[in-house]
Amino acid sequence: MIIEVADLTKDFSRPDVRPGRFAGTRSLFTRARKVTRAVDGISFQIDDGELIGFLGPNGAGKSTTIKMLTGILVPTSGTVTVAGQVPWRDRRRNARTIGAVFGQRTQLWYDLPLRNSFEIIRDLYSMDPATYRTRLGEFTELLDLDEFIDTPVRSLSLGQRMRGDLVAAMLYAPRILYLDEPTVGLDVVAKGKIREFVAEINAGRGTTVILTTHDMDDVERLCRRVVIIDHGKILYEGDVGMLKAQYVTSRDVVVHCTDFDATTISSPFAQVVSADTFKATLRFDPEVTAAPKVVHDLTSRYPITDLSLLEPDLEDVIRQLYTERTPVPARGTGA
Amino acid sequence: MPVDTLSTRLTGLRGFYRAGYQSVLAYRADLLFGIVGLVIQATLTVVVWRVLFTGHDQVAGIGSATAVAYAVLAACLQAVVMPWQFSSLPLRVMRGQIGVDMIRPRSLISQNLAQAGGTMVGRLPLGAAGLVTGLALGAVKAPHSVLDLLVSVVSMALGVANILTINLLVSMTAFWTLEIGGIMILYRFGSAFLSGALIPLWFMPEWLQPIISWLPFQAQIYAPLSIWFGTRHGADLVGTLALQLAWVMVLFLLLQLVWRRAVHRVVVLGG
Numbered sequence A: 001m002i003i004e005v006a007d008l009t010k011d012f013s014r015p016d017v018r019p020g021r022f023a024g025t026r027s028l029f030t031r032a033r034k035v036t037r038a039v040d041g042i043s044f045q046i047d048d049g050e051l052i053g054f055l056g057p058n059g060a061g062k063s064t065t066i067k068m069l070t071g072i073l074v075p076t077s078g079t080v081t082v083a084g085q086v087p088w089r090d091r092r093r094n095a096r097t098i099g100a101v102f103g104q105r106t107q108l109w110y111d112l113p114l115r116n117s118f119e120i121i122r123d124l125y126s127m128d129p130a131t132y133r134t135r136l137g138e139f140t141e142l143l144d145l146d147e148f149i150d151t152p153v154r155s156l157s158l159g160q161r162m163r164g165d166l167v168a169a170m171l172y173a174p175r176i177l178y179l180d181e182p183t184v185g186l187d188v189v190a191k192g193k194i195r196e197f198v199a200e201i202n203a204g205r206g207t208t209v210i211l212t213t214h215d216m217d218d219v220e221r222l223c224r225r226v227v228i229i230d231h232g233k234i235l236y237e238g239d240v241g242m243l244k245a246q247y248v249t250s251r252d253v254v255v256h257c258t259d260f261d262a263t264t265i266s267s268p269f270a271q272v273v274s275a276d277t278f279k280a281t282l283r284f285d286p287e288v289t290a291a292p293k294v295v296h297d298l299t300s301r302y303p304i305t306d307l308s309l310l311e312p313d314l315e316d317v318i319r320q321l322y323t324e325r326t327p328v329p330a331r332g333t334g335a
Numbered sequence B: 001m002p003v004d005t006l007s008t009r010l011t012g013l014r015g016f017y018r019a020g021y022q023s024v025l026a027y028r029a030d031l032l033f034g035i036v037g038l039v040i041q042a043t044l045t046v047v048v049w050r051v052l053f054t055g056h057d058q059v060a061g062i063g064s065a066t067a068v069a070y071a072v073l074a075a076c077l078q079a080v081v082m083p084w085q086f087s088s089l090p091l092r093v094m095r096g097q098i099g100v101d102m103i104r105p106r107s108l109i110s111q112n113l114a115q116a117g118g119t120m121v122g123r124l125p126l127g128a129a130g131l132v133t134g135l136a137l138g139a140v141k142a143p144h145s146v147l148d149l150l151v152s153v154v155s156m157a158l159g160v161a162n163i164l165t166i167n168l169l170v171s172m173t174a175f176w177t178l179e180i181g182g183i184m185i186l187y188r189f190g191s192a193f194l195s196g197a198l199i200p201l202w203f204m205p206e207w208l209q210p211i212i213s214w215l216p217f218q219a220q221i222y223a224p225l226s227i228w229f230g231t232r233h234g235a236d237l238v239g240t241l242a243l244q245l246a247w248v249m250v251l252f253l254l255l256q257l258v259w260r261r262a263v264h265r266v267v268v269l270g271g
């Protein structure tokens, strides 16, 4: 167990400013404070070498949690242990254990070429020159840094900057990498590169990765286990596949045909949701009828040329989870 | 995993020190204009102060040559140490980078001081340009003795420590308000005047001198230069250095105090 979180809670308290004349000035004197509970008693554990997805809608408390895990924020109550240490108690010691990328922020030096930022980090973490050269070489290749490594950070595109930030966080080979929305606002190619890199440092180098994202493609491609939070509380914690199985109340099967009119198709196990001459989509409840049975029924009764079973969409599952907003008891693997 | 030794500490800070001067060098045109600017400033300073002194041998016991040399050296020194040059701290606070800076293996204070030290080194060419101009115009005076030279170098070092600390202190206002522009301007003009960079304390009104001579700012430029020109002797000289040292220590303590409040703001209130 490399990360243990128990009953973690964070309240933010701000001066309560009532709108009106001199609101700004009054805020300097007012004693009334408004408390927001950003994280509300969450507990979970992460194994060494895991790649875990940390999901939730905007304002759910993901970043606040990550900041407490990295030691940037001190919790209001509850405990966090990261690699045997309390992260905020000794930030400087904790520093070598963790790497962090906050999507909308950069840790790089704006005015300097990307390469200089890496050199500052090399010095900061007292890396020996040979290790530095080897690792930078590998990362350069993995992320195609060559074309922009000598460009000042301020002139980089978002995707390039993000790749630079990833390298900066991984150069000194921390055991744990925190990624807070690393793919937000990136194009497909840049996202792909970043996913490849994250997969490699996790599978190839055994780095534990905690990934916050809105992008379900990220999750489907990278994570086996997820923690989903909303309003500071855990909604689900466990296997991605189990989550789907539990939440998918309907699945779609699409059939194509050339020899007869697809609008005539019907099935005792499924409902037609759309049909035209060559193609029909049918929906069934997997809890009631197993997919093979539906497929068998259709293929045995109609001369179908092609049939595809649509994968349950994680996006839909998550959306449903957010709307219902009731915690799901984790089934299957979990921690 | 490297343990924290003096050597890893220094290596860690070397990166920031380099970032400091590299950031200056990254803006070549700025540096070039700065150099040209200092040549012009040094020339005008010499011309104007010489005109001011025509018809006077001495003002307030200070000879024309000393006054002119002071003005040139002060301009050079100020260009290098830039008492109003701030660290990148406010920018990093505003951009929200400060959180990551805090989970580095070196403290934020040493990160910033190292980087500011590097920035000063990067600005040395400006001072050199002003100095060469002053020399060419025959306006720079060497200290009376090697001892005066050595002591004034020590005093300059204390002055630099003073400037670095005050700059960082002022920069830390960024933790409390995003509108630091006004504070910066106030500090910039205040320190230019109170440090003796514009006018040496010699020429200030009698009632103002004792006040300014106890403030931390005079330790930045006036103290080292007044030693350079051999106007401090005996107890006065020792007292000047002692006051400089005392201010550096007080300011550093204050820095730790303010820093602790700032950390509290970030880690508890969330910045």
Ligand SMILES: Nc1ncnc2c1ncn2[C@@H]1O[C@H](COP(=O)(O)OP(=O)(O)O)[C@@H](O)[C@H]1O
Pocket (backbone or CB within 6 Å): A012, A013, A014, A036, A037, A038, A056, A057, A058, A059, A060, A061, A062, A063, A064, A065, B269, B270, B271
């Ligand atoms: N520094 C802060 N001060 C006050 N409220 C904050 C602060 N940071 C975050 N919050 C609030 O805490 C909640 C969780 O925020 P956050 O952790 O950033 O969510 P997420 O990253 O999941 O979008 C939000 O309601 C947000 O407005």
Ligand SMILES: [Mg+2]
Pocket (backbone or CB within 6 Å): A062, A063, A064, A180
């Ligand atoms: Mg966030």
